Amino acid sequence: MTPWLLRAVAAIVRGWTTLYTKGLAGQLRERRREEIASDLWHDLREVQRQSPGRLAAHILARLVLGIPDDFRWRIEHAALARQRGRAILIAAASLATVGLIVQAVRSELPPVPGVPLGRADFGTPQAPPPPPPAPSRHADTAADPARLTAAYGTASYTVTADGVAPVRIKEVRPIYPPILRAAAVKGIVIVEATITDAGRVMDPRVVQPAGLLTQPVVDAIQRWEFAPSRRSESAGRNTLTVSVRFGPES
């Protein structure tokens, strides 16, 4: 049977939590209330080891000292909810506007040659579309991603090992996707992985992603190979950390 003092203090904690989470989104609100309820339950079990008065003071201290952070958390999430709401409204309005513009423009566009307009055009031979112009030798390659030569990120790596670090025997360079290079998208991707005794790279874990630049790094390092470890050298786990920089100079 929990002493009345502890029941009162627990009610204060629950009441305060209910108050400062009021009005927030359901999932967020319920998550916070559940976490505090669970923590409080564990605190109250300490009555087996502490006097009720001391424990009540402990719980009240945990409550009061955290109130400023409760306020800050509430403000952060209320602001986020308002921003999300605004963002959703703007996105919906933009999509609707784009849809209307597309509809209006389509109705004004002339028919596309070679595309049958209706039943009357079946069987009527259509003039073949004109051949595409020959590409100019002086075309700007930066404007045409399909014409870019292959480029790669600049990789550096470390191997952390308990025994002798395995030596890399096969490297596959991470491709810098042409379309991202054309758009001058840059970034640094860091991936960790495990090197098995057979020298294979397994279990890649992205430490620092960089959007669409991340997957080429993961794909490349899984094809790296290291010299197999001899039994005497293999004392534990070999960890590979790869950092790849993508930039206009890659």
Next chain:
Amino acid sequence: MRRKPGALVPLEEAICSAAAVLRRRGIDEFHGYELAKQLAEDAERKLLTAYGTLYRALGRLEDMGLLQSRREDPEIAARENRPGRRMYTLTAAGEIVARQIGAHAVRPTRTRRRRREVTA
């Protein structure tokens, strides 16, 4: 004082370190109270971290990708007749941060692990 984006405050660093300690003890997943006990043990104090402070910091670390969380199976909580828990675990990025914090805090006199840095 406004914090720099991506910077950790001392409590958040302490949480990453405490999570790494729990992991070394075989506890991969922990709940808030368990973490608060570890924090108090590490700091050698009796008063656990305040509710609001602890759970706000855990939320921030999750947003930064250093922790991830999941809701415990409600059946487990119902069976044990207690409220449900949210279980947290250190991500790969969180482990690296915890290691960096540990490296700054403690200077080992001897290490068996070798590092080789290579630029391709």
